[in-house]
Amino acid sequence: MVTVLTETGEFAVPGAEASRDVLWLAGRDAESATGWQVKPEGLCRGELCVPLPAGREGEFVRGPSVNVAALWRHLGQPAVSSDRGDVWVLARSAGDRARALDSLEAPDFTLPDPSGRQHSLSDYRGKKVFLVTWASW
Amino acid sequence: MWQALYEELADRNFVVIAVAMDSRPADPLPWIEAAKPTYPVLIDRDHRLAELYGVVNVPQAVWIDERGRIVRPTETAGVYEGFRKMNRETREMPEEAARLSEQARTTYIEALRDWVVRGAQSEHAFPAEQARAHLPALTEDMATAQAEFRLGQFLMRHGQADEGARRLAEASRRHPDSWCIWRQQAGVNEQGFAALPDFWERVDALGDRRYYHRVDMKGMP
Numbered sequence: 001m002v003t004v005l006t007e008t009g010e011f012a013v014p015g016a017e018a019s020r021d022v023l024w025l026a027g028r029d030a031e032s033a034t035g036w037q038v039k040p041e042g043l044c045r046g047e048l049c050v051p052l053p054a055g056r057e058g059e060f061v062r063g064p065s066v067n068v069a070a071l072w073r074h075l076g077q078p079a080v081s082s083d084r085g086d087v088w089v090l091a092r093s094a095g096d097r098a099r100a101l102d103s104l105e106a107p108d109f110t111l112p113d114p115s116g117r118q119h120s121l122s123d124y125r126g127k128k129v130f131l132v133t134w135a136s137w
Numbered sequence: 138m139w140q141a142l143y144e145e146l147a148d149r150n151f152v153v154i155a156v157a158m159d160s161r162p163a164d165p166l167p168w169i170e171a172a173k174p175t176y177p178v179l180i181d182r183d184h185r186l187a188e189l190y191g192v193v194n195v196p197q198a199v200w201i202d203e204r205g206r207i208v209r210p211t212e213t214a215g216v217y218e219g220f221r222k223m224n225r226e227t228r229e230m231p232e233e234a235a236r237l238s239e240q241a242r243t244t245y246i247e248a249l250r251d252w253v254v255r256g257a258q259s260e261h262a263f264p265a266e267q268a269r270a271h272l273p274a275l276t277e278d279m280a281t282a283q284a285e286f287r288l289g290q291f292l293m294r295h296g297q298a299d300e301g302a303r304r305l306a307e308a309s310r311r312h313p314d315s316w317c318i319w320r321q322q323a324g325v326n327e328q329g330f331a332a333l334p335d336f337w338e339r340v341d342a343l344g345d346r347r348y349y350h351r352v353d354m355k356g357m358p
Contacts, residue, residue, distance in 0.1 A: 005287055078277070078284040083300060087291055091284040094275040097189065101210070101272050104265055106201040107189040111156065111179040114166055119177050121154070125205050128151045128253055132139065132198040132214050133186060135157055136164040137320045 004033045004068075005089045019085040027064030034068055034090060043071055050075070106131075138196075138215070140174050142246055150203065151253045156181045158195055158317050160290055183290050187317055188283045191273030194316040194349060200252060200262070208252070208262045210272045213349040215245030217358050221340060221348060237358040244356040261354060271353060282312030289322070316348070 002016035002023070011033040017024040031037045035045045038061050042051040050071075052060050059070045068090060072079035078091040100107055106129075110120040121129065139153045153176040157164075160182050169178050186192045190199055190211045198214035201207055219234030230238075248261040256262065263271060289304030305322035312318055323336060340348055351357070 003291070005291060010291075076277075078281040080281065080284045080288050080304075082288065082292060082297075087288060089284040089288045089291075091188070091280060091287070094277045094280040097191075097280065098272070098275045101190075101207070101275075102269060104207045104268055106199065106205050106207050109185050109189060111181050111185065113177060113179055114169060119154075119179055121201070122205065124152050124154065126150070126203050128149075128203060128256075129201040130139070130151070130153045130198060130249060131156065131186075131190075131201060132153065133156050133158050133181075133192050133195045133317075135159050135195045135317070135320070136168055137159070137323075 001086065003087045005087070006033055007090075007092060008033075008035075018081070018088065020081055020083065021069065021085070022067050023069040023079075023081070023085070023088050024062065024065050024067050027066065030066040030068055036066060036068065036071060038064055038066060138242070139176070140172060142250060143174070143176050146250065146253045149253050152176055154179065156186055158184055158186070158192070158321070160293070160321055183287045184283065184317055184321075187286075187315065188280075191275055191279070192317060193273075193312075193314050200249075202256070202262075207268055208257075210263075210268060212271070212352050215242045216349055217241035218348040225337065240356070240358055244354060245352070248354055278311045279315075282308045282310075282315065282318065285311065286318055286321075 002013045002018045004011045004013055004023070004025070011029070013025060013029045013033065015026070016029065025033065027038060036043050037045075039049065041049040043049065043060065043066065053074070060067050060074070069079045069081070069088065072090050075093070076095070077093045079088065081088045106121060108120055108122045110118050112118050121131070139155065143151070143153045153174070155174060155176065156179045158181050184192070192211055194213070196214040196216060197211050198209075199207060199211050200209035217234075217238045217240070219230055219238035222234040223230050248259075252259040252261050285304050285308035289301045289308060292298075292301030292304060302322065305318065309315065309318045309322065319339065320336070323333070
């Protein structure tokens with residue numbers, strides 16, 4: 001069992017082929033967890049398609065399966081795994097984060113309150129928001 | 138700290154969202170119960186706000202207007218590092234340090250009140266170019282650090298404390314400016330504060346650098 005932690009959540013993927021360096025997900029799993037899928041143009045997420053590097057297609061795609069770790073590295077995005085390769089975090093690059101902030105649109109997020117109820121920043125659109133961090137430590 | 142202001146400005150289309158950068162959901166509960174805030178208090182176990190907004194310490198805050206636009210990016214929120222001058226045995230605060238801490242608090246609260254009441258007319262609301270200039274600098278090491286942090290937190294939650302601890306240490310190594318990362322994995326004292334000798338060593342190692350980053354606001358120490 002491999003667990004993949006992404007922008008959208010935690011995905012348990014049985015039958016993934018994973019090690020420290022590779023993370024092969026079946027096409028459907030890759031799409032659910034990351035939004036990326038194999039198309040004739042290459043690897044695509046929504047409107048964005050990335051052609052596979054010539055001669056190295058096999059590193060990224062095997063039939064409908066995708067090595068998302070290779071894709072992440074190719075895109076310059078952080079991909080970190082546990083020692084055994086059974087837990088992966090696929091994150092966004094600093095460049096992506098910085099571009100998002102540069103727009104001055106406050107990035108949305110969803111976090112729970114102590115009772116477990118989820119709140120999104122966008123729930124409070126229409127109000128001035130003072131978003132402040134604190135900690136018990 | 139924000140409850141009184143929130144109540145005062147309750148009818149001004151204003152909300153405080155207080156986010157605890159705590160890993161164990163139970164940790165912040167006693168504090169929340171004692172303070173009884175009436176605004177949302179959320180738990181950010183995996184430090185999502187650090188990923189998205191470049192948060193590195195607490196308290197840091199972001200001002201966001203009614204259209205969801207950033208008016209003041211991530212900055213120190215109304216505190217001054219007076220504690221660095223504190224007598225570590227007696228815990229006494231020298232008068233000057235206490236005065237500066239109080240000055241930081243009142244200056245910030247007044248600025249926040251001014252913005253809530255006057256909106257974009259407030260001198261404390263940054264126009265777009267100024268807001269951009271005050272955005273935190275984000276590096277690829279920091280992005281990787283936050284990914285390692287999230288991995289470490291997951292492993293800790295799933296009974297893999299040794300590897301989890303290693304990942305948190307790696308996260309801190311990659312993002313040494315983040316007190317959020319460091320304090321999350323540091324030991325805590327009997328009051329629950331990450332204020333053991335290793336904390337003081339790390340603070341002292343800052344030298345002239347600030348523990349709480351300077352804020353571009355008139356009257357802020």
